[in-house]
Amino acid sequence: MKDRVRVFSLAVITALLATTAPVQADEYPQGCVDCHKQEPGKTNLTLNALLAQIGHPKLPKVKKVPTSCGGCHASDEGEENQFAHMIHQIHFDVPKANLYTTRFGGDCLHCHAMDADSGEALVKSGPRNW
């Protein structure tokens, strides 16, 4: 009986800890490259591998992602083919079938960061991982 009480108490404490874990912990501090990576035994999801599959030109000049993408892809407000819109489309179109929303949680804060002091929403970035 004592063991059951102990197991039950442990389960309750674990559940409480899980629900009170820091809300703001950032699993993807570098944005794109934190998700798009190559893991042993899994499909290569690095951006150069994915882009090669869809016939995108090679990326010799890309050092920081997605900052370097701005060399060709404009993100100015009012631009018809904004890079921001394209990335949103890729990750949010058909949400019931889109892997980003169905398997990876599909949260804005995977790619964006909120600077609470200034109130600016930012795009995370990181060095290329290929």
Place this chain on the structure above:
Amino acid sequence: MKNVLVKSKESSINRPMILLALIALTLAAGALVGNKAYADDYPNGCVSCHVEGTGALDMRINAVLSRLGHGKAADRSKVIPAACDRCHASSGDGPASALRNLIHRAHYTDPDANLFVTQYAGSCLHCHAMDGASGKASVKSGERNWTPIVGGEPITE
């Protein structure tokens, strides 16, 4: 021996039932998760969350602004937050600071204590909508949910 046979027969009957129950539970859980991920609990943004409540603190925008000492502008605002742009232009050119940064700060400063984060899950999509087909992110809006008071009199429209 007879008992063993009976027991074995019962098991073979129960196994498919248990499997069916498990499949049904899995499908139900999947449906619940799916709905939770895509249903919009706050289709009108600000006014979907900032409501009068039942017995708790009045969280409507006009009440919150009044407690903060904000002017009476809330009574002239019909569509929220579009009307706020009159003074709080998001370009930064208005007479008051840009609404976008102000609202982000109000909802994300001190995330360990901020009610938006700690009690309301603090998601960008509470206030913003994402049109997956065009890739455009927008700000949700809705009509004010309070009766404006002008010259001490409630105005009904």
